[in-house]
Amino acid sequence: MATVLQRAPSIGGFSRVVRRSYRVLADVPTIPLLILGVLAFLAVFAPVLAPHSKLTPVTPTAEQCQAKFSMASCPYVDNVPPFWMPGGTLDTPLGTDFLGRDVLSRLMYGARISLVVALTGTLFAGAIGTLLGVLAGYMGKWWDQIIMRVTDAWLTLPSLVFAILLSSVRGPGLWNVVVILALVFWSRYSRAVRGEVLSLRERDFVKLAEINGIGKPTIIFRHLIPNVMNTVMVLFSLQVGVAVIIEASLSFLGVGVPPPEPSWGLMMAQERESLMDGRWWLPVFPGIGITMLVLSANMLGDWLRVRLDPQLRNR
Amino acid sequence: MKKYVLVRAFYSLITLWLLVTVVFAMVRLTGDPVAMKAEAGADPAYVAQLKHDWGLDQPLHRQYLSFIGNLLRGNFGHSFEKSLPVRDIYFERLPNSLKLGFAAFMISIVLGVPFGMLSALKVNSWWDRGGKLLALFGLSMPGFFVGLVLMIVFGIVLGWLPVLGKGRSALVAADPSTWMTFWFRDWSYLIMPAFALGWYFSGAMLRITRSGMLDVLGSDYIKLVRLKGVPERMVVAKHAFKNSMIPVLTFAGLNLLIMVNVAVVIEVIFNWPGVGQLLYDGLSNRDFPMVQGVVLMQGVMIVILNFTIDVLYGYVDPRIRLSR
Numbered sequence: 001m002a003t004v005l006q007r008a009p010s011i012g013g014f015s016r017v018v019r020r021s022y023r024v025l026a027d028v029p030t031i032p033l034l035i036l037g038v039l040a041f042l043a044v045f046a047p048v049l050a051p052h053s054k055l056t057p058v059t060p061t062a063e064q065c066q067a068k069f070s071m072a073s074c075p076y077v078d079n080v081p082p083f084w085m086p087g088g089t090l091d092t093p094l095g096t097d098f099l100g101r102d103v104l105s106r107l108m109y110g111a112r113i114s115l116v117v118a119l120t121g122t123l124f125a126g127a128i129g130t131l132l133g134v135l136a137g138y139m140g141k142w143w144d145q146i147i148m149r150v151t152d153a154w155l156t157l158p159s160l161v162f163a164i165l166l167s168s169v170r171g172p173g174l175w176n177v178v179v180i181l182a183l184v185f186w187s188r189y190s191r192a193v194r195g196e197v198l199s200l201r202e203r204d205f206v207k208l209a210e211i212n213g214i215g216k217p218t219i220i221f222r223h224l225i226p227n228v229m230n231t232v233m234v235l236f237s238l239q240v241g242v243a244v245i246i247e248a249s250l251s252f253l254g255v256g257v258p259p260p261e262p263s264w265g266l267m268m269a270q271e272r273e274s275l276m277d278g279r280w281w282l283p284v285f286p287g288i289g290i291t292m293l294v295l296s297a298n299m300l301g302d303w304l305r306v307r308l309d310p311q312l313r314n315r
Numbered sequence: 316m317k318k319y320v321l322v323r324a325f326y327s328l329i330t331l332w333l334l335v336t337v338v339f340a341m342v343r344l345t346g347d348p349v350a351m352k353a354e355a356g357a358d359p360a361y362v363a364q365l366k367h368d369w370g371l372d373q374p375l376h377r378q379y380l381s382f383i384g385n386l387l388r389g390n391f392g393h394s395f396e397k398s399l400p401v402r403d404i405y406f407e408r409l410p411n412s413l414k415l416g417f418a419a420f421m422i423s424i425v426l427g428v429p430f431g432m433l434s435a436l437k438v439n440s441w442w443d444r445g446g447k448l449l450a451l452f453g454l455s456m457p458g459f460f461v462g463l464v465l466m467i468v469f470g471i472v473l474g475w476l477p478v479l480g481k482g483r484s485a486l487v488a489a490d491p492s493t494w495m496t497f498w499f500r501d502w503s504y505l506i507m508p509a510f511a512l513g514w515y516f517s518g519a520m521l522r523i524t525r526s527g528m529l530d531v532l533g534s535d536y537i538k539l540v541r542l543k544g545v546p547e548r549m550v551v552a553k554h555a556f557k558n559s560m561i562p563v564l565t566f567a568g569l570n571l572l573i574m575v576n577v578a579v580v581i582e583v584i585f586n587w588p589g590v591g592q593l594l595y596d597g598l599s600n601r602d603f604p605m606v607q608g609v610v611l612m613q614g615v616m617i618v619i620l621n622f623t624i625d626v627l628y629g630y631v632d633p634r635i636r637l638s639r
Contacts, residue, residue: 153333156621157614160577161594165610168598169342183341245457249580252459255598268459272584280467287460295455302451 029303032296039293043112050105051091054262057100058092076100079274082281094285098270103282106262107289113263114293117174118243121181126236128182129189134224136190137197138216147190154187163246167255174257177250181243189235196228230308237301241294248290264290319629327622334614339382342607343375349603369604391611392604394597401608405590409575412589415512415582416575418505422513423520424567426453431524435532435559436551446521453518459580462511466584469507508585512578516570523566527559534558565624572620575613 042049052058057076065074080096082103083089094103136147157165162184170176200206201224209219248265250256257263259270264286271282349365366372370381385392391401426449434446469475531537532555540554541547579591586592590609597605 149329149333150337153330153337156330156334156617157610158573158577158617160579161610161613164579164594164598165338165606166341168603168606169347241455248457249459252580253583253595253598268463272463275463275466275471278471280471283463284467287457287463291456291460294457295451298451298455 027303029299032299032303035292035296036300039111039289039296040115042108043115046105046108046112050102050108051093052102052105054106054109055101055260058096058102061089061091064089079279079282081279095281097267097282098274103285106267107264107285110262110264110267110286110289111293113174113257113261114244114247114290117177117181117247117257118240121178121247122185122236122239122243124178124182125185125239126189126232129186130193130225130228130232132186133190133193134197134220134228137194138201138220138224144194148194151187151190155191159184159242160246160249163250164253164255167250172255172258174261177247177256180250181246184246185239185243188239189232192231192235193228196231197224200224200227234301234305234308237297237304241297241301244290244294244297316629320626323622323625323629327618327625330621331615331618334618335383335386335611336379338607338611338614339379343378386611392608394602394605394608397605401605402612404593404605405609405612408588408590408593411587412575412578412582412591415505415508415578415587415589416571418509419513419516419574419578420567420571422510423516423570426513426517427520428524428563431521431563432528432551432556432559434521435525435528438529446525450518450521453514453516453521456514457580458511458515458577459584461514462508462581462584465507465511508578508581508587511584512574512581516574519570520563520567524559524563527562528555531555531559565628568624569620572617 046054057078059076064077064080065071068074068077076096076099078096078098078100080089080092080100082095083093092102092104094107097103097106132147132151136144136151154162163180166180166183167176170180206219206223209223247256247263248268251263251265252269254266254269257266259266267286268283271279274280274282349362349369349371363372370378373381389402391405393399394401394404397404430442430446430449434443437443537550537555540550545554575590577591578587578589579594581587582589582591583595590613594606594609596602597609
């Protein structure tokens with residue numbers, strides 16, 4: 001005992017902090033974080049990093065025009081293969097699409113669209129759902145009845161079908177997709193948050209706050225919402241992946257992000273014909289992008305869930 | 316039991332009414348049904364005519380009442396493009412969707428359940444890790460990407476399976492003479508879309524099987540069975556397996572219907588003439604009544620299925636029907 005007490009100061013504050021944060025960081029899933037980091041980096045700095053424009057065709061070289069059209073010059077060369085195939089160049093590493101635009105640049109901007117749409121959509125959904133869930137759980141009575149019955153009805157329709165219905169009246173558009181995601185997914189949060197609040201409101205700190213005459217809005221915002229944040233974070237991280245897939249599906253069906261913009265889902269839809277012509281890589285690249293993004297978001301979400309909710313370990 | 320069924324029926328009716336109201340309200344609050352047919356800058360007279368035809372120029376409460384009244388009479392709207400009631404078109408296409416759904420469902424069970432059991436029996440082993448990875452990929456790879464990859468590999472490179480369409484596998488007209496043979500015909504067309512669709516659900520199935528099995532294995536009666544000296548193989552096969560299947564089967568029943576509904580993208584890729592493709596056709600033909608009608612039909616079917624599951628549950632498990 002005495003030796004421990006003597007040795008304790010000599011360890012020093014700094015190394016202890018290092019050791020403790022190492023223990024927390026040691027089981028952080030590095031691969032998904034890395035993938036997400038790279039994708040986010042590409043998305044944020046796409047205007048700087050992208051070798052070509054996302055909307056206008058790449059200016060072809062004279063040899064390319066000669067090879068493709070037997071002409072000295074041409075406005076663009078479509079369907080240039082990736083660099084490792086015959087006819088590909090390093091100027092357009094992943095080739096060009098059916099309008100002669102650089103696939104790599106479009107993929108980078110596509111990451112931007114996927115991340116922005118999925119994150120903001122999920123964020124709005126989380127905000128609406130959390131607020132309604134806390135209201136239902138804390139206010140009880142008919143607040144609870146109304147909000148939860150509506151939530152149940154909302155959860156009945158599969159999210160993709162609901163999203164398609166809403167997008168048919170809103171029309172295509174990037175921010176329309178965000179609105180649709182928020183409107184479709186809030187019910188997931190309100191359901192989980194309400195359950196949490198039902199047990200929180202019986203706890204001493206809430207009871208004491210009530211006895212002290214603290215108003216309901218303050219209790220909700222100062223005492224309840226911070227305490228449900230763990231649940232919300234876990235749900236958020238798990239919903240982001242779903243949101244990416246819904247955005248891609250809507251764009252694939254032509255009611256998501258409208259055509260000139262390079263949404264991954266849209267790129268896959270536009271290149272379906274290419275598949276039949278043997279240019280398999282054109283729809284596969286955006287597909288790999290979607291899979292990587294969703295996979296790493298889901299892995300992070302699973303990790304968070306285990307980390308923040310010990311009851312769920314081994315599930 | 317009678318009281319329980321009545322209460323569940325009442326709740327289902329409320330859910331149905333709310334669902335219909337949500338659809339009615341969201342369609343009018345978030346957008347304009349006419350906007351789909353008449354783009355910006357269309358002739359105002361044409362827009363007014365459309366609004367009049369659809370009753371959108373009437374006050375909201377009148378619209379709502381006639382909307383509900385139509386639904387009560389089983390009128391789910393009238394498609395523009397085909398000038399037929401949406402309900403008729405829907406039921407004509409439903410068998411195709413069900414066929415695809417059943418096949419996908421079988422695939423998700425065959426993939427999900429055994430691996431889920433293995434994962435649960437050997438927690439933290441390589442089996443478990445492999446299972447987790449499979450589930451993760453299942454939930455992360457969008458079905459339409461899986462579909463495209465399958466098309467490339469088996470359809471184009473290897474040429475083993477037909478790439479598109481239904482062959483004679485699908486029922487196009489509701490011809491009663493083909494009803495029996497329809498289910499067993501031309502499976503080669505079905506394999507790829509069914510796998511692409513079932514893939515996603517196999518991940519979910521694996522997770523549910525695993526956690527259900529873990530719950531059961533940790534329970535007291537399994538401990539008792541083990542204490543009695545029953546060999547481990549029998550414990551798993553006879554006692555644990557059956558009980559762990561309860562949540563799996565409920566989930567599976569619901570899954571089947573969800574599959575029928577979310578197959579839109581898969582059906583579009585493989586050109587499969589199910590209800591999902593109706594939705595897509597509605598979107599691309601700017602046929603709003605069709606889109607809304609199909610969505611409502613699907614909502615109604617899901618509420619009915621939920622009710623059936625609840626009743627079956629109450630029938631099987633007295634604890635459930637007495638607790639409410």
